[in-house]
């Protein structure tokens with residue numbers, strides 16, 4: 001519990017006024033930190049919790065043309081920031097998949113008090129590699145896990161798309177293992193840019209189904 005509170009104090013909020021503004025506007029709290037689990041080179045590494053800056057997720061959703069027909073899924077959703085942002089930005093449905101029970105509980109608490117609790121938002125506490133991705137049209141990843149887990153998630157997605165052909169877009173923030181997506185054969189890379197306007201130095205890369 002104490003770890004979760006790390007990175008959620010007044011200093012972090014003061015230094016990130018845009019994120020503080022959007023948390024308040026959505027009626028949620030998503031500042032926090034939990035450490036990574038596993039060696040940085042391990043296949044099933046679980047990355048630490050660090051929320052995506054609102055500016056970045058809104059820019060990504062706009063770039064993808066997110067709309068009411070979209071089902072957005074954040075694999076490794078933490079406290080739910082991007083899941084709420086996706087609904088706010090117009091996605092018809094938004095799902096957050098998180099392995100850490102305390103982060104999942106925090107996201108559920110956010111949902112109860114949120115200004116958008118009447119929208120189609122759902123949080124699921126399960127390993128991303130066990131989530132059934134049927135219906136998903138937008139996948140969001142903020143470097144959540146190691147390459148072994150990513151490979152399983154992409155394989156599930158690929159199987160589902162071949163069964164139910166549809167256009168699926170993937171946004172991978174801090175794309176540490178892009179080769180996993182490039183190797184899938186089903187997705188083609190459509191772009192990459194720097195996550196400007198934030199203190200984070202990461203790039204964001206995009207793929208789309210090439211059916």
Ligand SMILES: C[S@@+](CC[C@H](N)C(=O)[O-])C[C@H]1O[C@@H](n2cnc3c(N)ncnc32)[C@H](O)[C@@H]1O
Nearest residue numbers: 046049050051052076077078099127128142144
């Ligand atoms: C960098 S944080 C991103 C949080 C959120 N997506 C955001 O952008 O605001 C990565 C998250 O992935 C979660 N995670 C790591 N491995 C996972 C797995 N196998 N299944 C689901 N979630 C996982 C971590 O617990 C952490 O909350």
